[in-house]
Amino acid sequence: MKTNSNLTEAIQKLKDIVGSNNFIDDDKEMDVYLSDWRNHFSGLSPLILKPTSTKMVSDILSICNQSSVSVVPQGGNTGLVGGSIPSILGDEVIISMEKMNTILDIDPVNYTMTVEAGCILANIQDAALNSNRTFPLSLAAEGSCQIGGNLATNAGGTGVLRYGNAKELVLGLEVVMADGTIINSLKQLRKDNTGYDIKQFFMGSEGTLGIITKAVIKLFPVSRNKVSTILALPSIDSTVNALASLRSETGDTITAFEYMDRNCIDLLLRSLKINDFLNERYEHYALVELSSSRKNENLMAILEGAISSSIETEHIIDAIVATNETQSAQFWNLRESLPDLLKRNGDFVTFDISVPISKLGELIEKANRICSDILLNSQAYIFGHIGDGNLHYYLFNSPEVSVDEFLNLKDKIKVSIYNLTMQLDGSFSAEHGIGLAKKEELKNYISISELELMKLIKKSLDPKNIMNPGKVIGN
Amino acid sequence: MKTNSNLTEAIQKLKDIVGSNNFIDDDKEMDVYLSDWRNHFSGLSPLILKPTSTKMVSDILSICNQSSVSVVPQGGNTGLVGGSIPSILGDEVIISMEKMNTILDIDPVNYTMTVEAGCILANIQDAALNSNRTFPLSLAAEGSCQIGGNLATNAGGTGVLRYGNAKELVLGLEVVMADGTIINSLKQLRKDNTGYDIKQFFMGSEGTLGIITKAVIKLFPVSRNKVSTILALPSIDSTVNALASLRSETGDTITAFEYMDRNCIDLLLRSLKINDFLNERYEHYALVELSSSRKNENLMAILEGAISSSIETEHIIDAIVATNETQSAQFWNLRESLPDLLKRNGDFVTFDISVPISKLGELIEKANRICSDILLNSQAYIFGHIGDGNLHYYLFNSPEVSVDEFLNLKDKIKVSIYNLTMQLDGSFSAEHGIGLAKKEELKNYISISELELMKLIKKSLDPKNIMNPGKVIGN
Numbered sequence: 001m002k003t004n005s006n007l008t009e010a011i012q013k014l015k016d017i018v019g020s021n022n023f024i025d026d027d028k029e030m031d032v033y034l035s036d037w038r039n040h041f042s043g044l045s046p047l048i049l050k051p052t053s054t055k056m057v058s059d060i061l062s063i064c065n066q067s068s069v070s071v072v073p074q075g076g077n078t079g080l081v082g083g084s085i086p087s088i089l090g091d092e093v094i095i096s097m098e099k100m101n102t103i104l105d106i107d108p109v110n111y112t113m114t115v116e117a118g119c120i121l122a123n124i125q126d127a128a129l130n131s132n133r134t135f136p137l138s139l140a141a142e143g144s145c146q147i148g149g150n151l152a153t154n155a156g157g158t159g160v161l162r163y164g165n166a167k168e169l170v171l172g173l174e175v176v177m178a179d180g181t182i183i184n185s186l187k188q189l190r191k192d193n194t195g196y197d198i199k200q201f202f203m204g205s206e207g208t209l210g211i212i213t214k215a216v217i218k219l220f221p222v223s224r225n226k227v228s229t230i231l232a233l234p235s236i237d238s239t240v241n242a243l244a245s246l247r248s249e250t251g252d253t254i255t256a257f258e259y260m261d262r263n264c265i266d267l268l269l270r271s272l273k274i275n276d277f278l279n280e281r282y283e284h285y286a287l288v289e290l291s292s293s294r295k296n297e298n299l300m301a302i303l304e305g306a307i308s309s310s311i312e313t314e315h316i317i318d319a320i321v322a323t324n325e326t327q328s329a330q331f332w333n334l335r336e337s338l339p340d341l342l343k344r345n346g347d348f349v350t351f352d353i354s355v356p357i358s359k360l361g362e363l364i365e366k367a368n369r370i371c372s373d374i375l376l377n378s379q380a381y382i383f384g385h386i387g388d389g390n391l392h393y394y395l396f397n398s399p400e401v402s403v404d405e406f407l408n409l410k411d412k413i414k415v416s417i418y419n420l421t422m423q424l425d426g427s428f429s430a431e432h433g434i435g436l437a438k439k440e441e442l443k444n445y446i447s448i449s450e451l452e453l454m455k456l457i458k459k460s461l462d463p464k465n466i467m468n469p470g471k472v473i474g475n
Numbered sequence: 476m477k478t479n480s481n482l483t484e485a486i487q488k489l490k491d492i493v494g495s496n497n498f499i500d501d502d503k504e505m506d507v508y509l510s511d512w513r514n515h516f517s518g519l520s521p522l523i524l525k526p527t528s529t530k531m532v533s534d535i536l537s538i539c540n541q542s543s544v545s546v547v548p549q550g551g552n553t554g555l556v557g558g559s560i561p562s563i564l565g566d567e568v569i570i571s572m573e574k575m576n577t578i579l580d581i582d583p584v585n586y587t588m589t590v591e592a593g594c595i596l597a598n599i600q601d602a603a604l605n606s607n608r609t610f611p612l613s614l615a616a617e618g619s620c621q622i623g624g625n626l627a628t629n630a631g632g633t634g635v636l637r638y639g640n641a642k643e644l645v646l647g648l649e650v651v652m653a654d655g656t657i658i659n660s661l662k663q664l665r666k667d668n669t670g671y672d673i674k675q676f677f678m679g680s681e682g683t684l685g686i687i688t689k690a691v692i693k694l695f696p697v698s699r700n701k702v703s704t705i706l707a708l709p710s711i712d713s714t715v716n717a718l719a720s721l722r723s724e725t726g727d728t729i730t731a732f733e734y735m736d737r738n739c740i741d742l743l744l745r746s747l748k749i750n751d752f753l754n755e756r757y758e759h760y761a762l763v764e765l766s767s768s769r770k771n772e773n774l775m776a777i778l779e780g781a782i783s784s785s786i787e788t789e790h791i792i793d794a795i796v797a798t799n800e801t802q803s804a805q806f807w808n809l810r811e812s813l814p815d816l817l818k819r820n821g822d823f824v825t826f827d828i829s830v831p832i833s834k835l836g837e838l839i840e841k842a843n844r845i846c847s848d849i850l851l852n853s854q855a856y857i858f859g860h861i862g863d864g865n866l867h868y869y870l871f872n873s874p875e876v877s878v879d880e881f882l883n884l885k886d887k888i889k890v891s892i893y894n895l896t897m898q899l900d901g902s903f904s905a906e907h908g909i910g911l912a913k914k915e916e917l918k919n920y921i922s923i924s925e926l927e928l929m930k931l932i933k934k935s936l937d938p939k940n941i942m943n944p945g946k947v948i949g950n
Binding site: 107109110111112132153156160161164165167177181184185188190191192193194195201205220221240241244247249252292294297302305354356359385387388389390425426427428429430432433438446447449451454456457459460461472473 | 582583584585586587607628629631635636639640642643652656657658659660662663664665666667668669670671672673675676678679680684695696697715716719722723724725726727728767768769771772777780829830831832833834860862863864865900901902903904905906907908909913917920921922924925926927928929931932934935936947948
């Protein structure tokens with residue numbers, strides 16, 4: 001581990017700031033902070049700090065900035081791109097937000113909640129429900145991810161179609177800047193045009209511009225009423241047309257529109273040992289959920305009416321509607337089982353990409369052709385949040401190709417799919433962010449002027465480059 | 476008019492860039508560009524430029540930046556805070572975006588539209604409707620304001636409760652920076668986590684950081700079905716509780732919740748020569764609209780059910796529901812007549828303030844007390860977008876007080892109301908922005924750290940301070 005007198009001196013000061021109960025410097029206890037949960041990224045660190053107040057975070061950053069000691073902010077450490085892992089040089093201090101986990105205020109009349117950054121997402125969801133409100137951010141890691149991390153990475157998840165990404169759920173933030181300055185912009189206001197909207201600089205910046213310490217988040221009425229269906233569709237173009245039409249016909253009550261292709265359905269039937277749920281085999285499926293906060297809303301009738309319209313225009317060919325909660329839960333179990341089943345299905349390369357919804361058909365058709373050309377008999381498994389234009393595209397190796405050969409081809413496949421996505425005005429990182437994993441690609445897939453502007457912002461807000469260096473656009 | 480060789484030389488270059496059809500340098504023709512529509516602000520300028528392409532805007536700024544010539548971007552010139560008016564020194568060039576007014580693309584499946592910044596808001600609304608979609612930004616100036624200005628000032632309006640402020644309706648922007656660099660971030664994506672969200676820097680910056688040249692805006696399903704009611708409420712606290720409950724009970728289909736106090740109602744009855752529309756006189760009223768894109772939605776039943784629940788909890792005391800479109804238009808006519816009637820009602824001072832919705836009761840009670848203390852027998856007239864926590868508070872002079880005396884007291888009233896708003900965690904400029912009008916107040920009502928951060932951003936993005944100098948935080 002790299003140490004120098006600067007770092008050693010700073011470490012002692014940092015320990016004094018947080019007190020003996022609020023740091024870890026024992027190698028063994030540090031382990032969980034040094035690797036991501038999938039074990040794709042790992043690093044070293046001399047010290048894990050667990051501040052209990054904004055003042056402590058400010059004092060920590062003040063010392064680090066003065067001493068040019070780099071910091072890595074860490075929430076629940078559930079990210080997928082290595083954004084919360086320190087470098088292997090062992091000279092970066094980790095600031096874990098886990099002890100700042102108090103829900104400070106719930107205001108059901110204002111439909112807002114004020115929270116510390118270390119609050120676990122599931123706890124926030126529960127607290128909202130206890131006040132007869134809902135916080136709609138929902139993702140697989142919700143039992144361990146922290147709201148500060150969700151906002152710093154602009155998390156997506158299953159509620160985006162109706163409620164927007166994480167940053168669209170925020171009214172105010174408290175942030176500590178690289179030099180320790182506390183920016184208190186903890187507003188509970190739905191309208192406020194007083195100068196630049198500075199909270200926006202920090203959301204999606206993955207901890208490279210400052211540390212989010214508190215947030216005011218938006219709440220919504222609780223969905224008392226839900227109905228789910230699995231649709232069979234003749235093509236991707238019909239799928240996106242069915243979605244566009246359903247949004248309008250259902251009064252925009254759609255809360256999920258999750259696509260699954262035939263390969264995904266076959267994998268589910270095989271693995272879960274269940275029979276096909278429609279009378280015929282189709283190529284394209286969507287799990288759709290409507291929900292409403294009105295107890296008496298007849299969502300079933302609304303759904304059936306909307307499906308009938310789309311069957312008439314031939315955008316939907318078949319459908320099964322869940323008639324009770326058990327069946328609805330079974331439908332959702334299919335969708336939620338997919339990522340794990342896919343991970344155990346062989347060697348693969350996967351993409352988290354998005355395009356304008358109207359270009360999804362073209363994306364999938366061309367991606368499949370590109371992958372077949374590079375890797376004969378490879379199999380694409382495709383699912384995703386069609387409503388957000390966001391696909392998770394898994395490409396599995398063919399039985400005839402060795403693992404080594406597949407590994408060699410991975411980069412070519414990646415570059416080809418990213419290039420295609422960009423040709424279709426898409427994003428090569430729709431919801432997972434950049435972190436360490438996609439840093440090099442970022443340079444290729446955004447314009448020089450965008451990259452230069454990002455670097456200018458970084459340099460202005462963190463001139464000594466101490467905030468999560470080496471991530472996103474960093475050196 | 477101030478001229479120097481630098482400016483003279485630059486002016487010739489700028490004229491050459493746009494060509495003879497695309498500038499005005501004749502003093503008489505310039506007039507409409509030099510004052511705001513209310514004649515509260517006016518300035519001078521040597522040249523109005525009307526670029527027809529992004530490239531032209533870039534060339535203009537490049538020259539201006541090299542020559543240190545300041546520019547004032549101007550949309551429809553309908554702002555209320557002087558943000559689009561040049562200084563009286565006459566050394567600032569105006570860039571009017573009126574000729575960049577093409578709707579570039581409408582994608583109903585992706586629910587997006589791509590527009591040039593000079594498109595008039597009403598034309599955008601019409602184009603959306605022609606594609607069976609709606610663009611929900613709506614405000615009094617929509618017949619002449621331009622979308623670029625709406626985004627640069629983060630316009631509010633009547634649709635905020637359901638659809639958000641202007642900046643929440645944007646997926647991508649093209650912007651020209653102070654030095655002429657074109658930032659193309661014209662994305663049509665609902666999910667895109669590739670680095671910092673740079674479009675956010677420019678929305679709400681009132682032309683001080685760059686010029687918005689194009690935008691991708693979100694569309695929504697058309698509301699085919701609407702119902703309106705006027706509610707009578709026992710208190711402000713009941714009003715906000717009724718809103719909270721109605722949001723939940725109506726499945727979040729409320730698209731407007733506009734408060735009017737008794738004084739406003741009396742003014743309307745008097746001026747429009749109509750009878751009171753409920754059997755008794757009440758102190759507090761709200762005009763509420765539900766809407767849905769579902770043709771067959773029984774909004775009337777939903778509304779009546781929700782009102783009944785709130786009558787049971789005594790948050791609503793009386794209501795009149797519009798039984799047809801004519802009656803509904805009459806209700807809206809009341810609300811829309813108010814601002815003009817108020818302006819002709821005597822000497823007044825007005826505030827565009829917001830607080831957390833749950834603190835509106837306290838705000839109004841304390842504001843009324845403060846105003847009575849300062850100005851005996853003054854009359855407050857209060858209306859506003861309660862759903863956004865945003866009030867328009869008009870205080871009228873008392874008959875016993877001379878105009879001069881009232882003018883002398885205005886500042887004291889302003890400071891007291893702003894101080895109160897800030898004590899209640901509110902905003903002293905909810906939707907109208909800062910511009911010139913509230914520049915001095917901004918320094919008092921945001922924290923030093925926020926102001927310093929804004930200045931840092933300004934200095935980084937516009938080091939020569941040529942972009943709309945003197946506005947918002949500028950010198």
